[in-house]
Amino acid sequence: MRATDLSELAAFDAVARHRSFRRAAEERGVTASALSHAVSNLEARVGIRLLNRTTRSVNLTDAGAMLLSQLSPAFGDIGSAVDALNQFRDTPFGKVRINAPNSVAPFVFRSVMAPLMARNPKLELEIVATDRLVDIVDEGFDAGIRLGESLREGMTAVKIKPLLRFAVVGSARYFERHPMVKSPEDLRNHVCIRNIYPSGAPYPWEFSQAGRIIEFEPTGPLSLDDHELMVEAALSEVGLAYVWEERARPHIADGRLVECLASWSAPMEWLYLYYPTRKFMSAGLRAVIEALRV
The missing domain is CATH 3.40.190.290 (D-Maltodextrin-Binding Protein; domain 2)
Structure with a gap:
């Protein structure tokens, strides 16, 4: 497979997961127009429409849904393989995106950020603080923070500091x-x-x-x-x-x-860091968990 083919598939995977060119572009660090061009090239090459686009929404066609169902595990395996290289580095490498309620984010991170970044100089930590209800999977976060450990199926919760009231x-x-x-x-x-x-x-x-x-x-x-x-x-x-x-x-x-x-x-209320239960956890996320957990 050519590198351009893989890039187009990765672009489609991001847009399909987020149902949004804008959010996918933010995740991949490119422009929305670049992603749109890549997905259009992929559709032209395979000769099948994969996404239905309007000015307000992005939805998968049946063909797009089938492709996504097979791509997601493959890209997950690729990400795990690349992240496994962390064992050969002194510190974790790469981006970790965390969602946290705005009301508690300062208490969670104020004494953690500086030592965490000092210990892991190649770690890129992105914290989005909002009290809006967020689906961390759909919006491309590695983990989220919330009160209580009642989570939907497929999520793991870890108790973190501090204890609040x-x-x-x-x-x-x-x-x-x-x-x-x-x-x-x-x-x-x-x-x-x-x-x-x-x-x-x-x-x-x-x-x-x-x-x-x-x-x-x-x-x-x-x-x-x-x-x-x-x-x-x-x-x-x-x-x-x-x-x-x-x-x-x-x-x-x-x-x-x-x-x-x-x-x-x-x-008193405990906070929990929660993340999708997965076969392989990135070294960056593991470093964040160890810094936050009780």
Whole structure:
């Protein structure tokens, strides 16, 4: 097989997996037009349409689906063979793409990135932080980070640092005008900032004490999906915020924010790094896992 043939097949494989020329181009480090040209050349050479393209979508034809089903394992074997060369290098080589929620990414990586990159100078680490629900396989990530270890079939989860918990906070000046919150029931008499997912769906505030768990659903006028914005809103005396304690800790330390309901603190939450269960794990991903795991 000519090198150009393999390049065209690789271009098709990337576009077919992502159902997007743009995302495939980002994965391969080329332009979308270059990928489009390569796929068109492949279709012309085999004499069969492999992709149905519109301005908004890319879908596989039956022939394209059959080709992808046979190409993916082959390219996986090629990638494994190339990555196996890492055993002859001093450190892992190549790119590792990680997806992480924006709300927790700083806590996970802030003390890890510098030593990880120093130990592995040939490793290229790409971290995409977003609270949007991401399918790591479809979007070309090697691994993702999430709360909890409940995963779909074919995924492996590894417990990672740190152990996190939520805290309810309000500004010191807010509490000059409002009574201190002593129990979750008291929250009904306060302005509370609603936590929402990027989809707009709300998630409740959860508290635990002596085995008793209480869920509270705020009904305040402000809804936010970003913990940094929640902290800023609390600092601005908009109301009470339910945020990762790590986010609020500097402001609690300097007295600008006051934590309440500490004895009713939310349960501790472990984070997990998850990745497709596969026969061969890249040396780069293995290095990332070892740096993050508990």
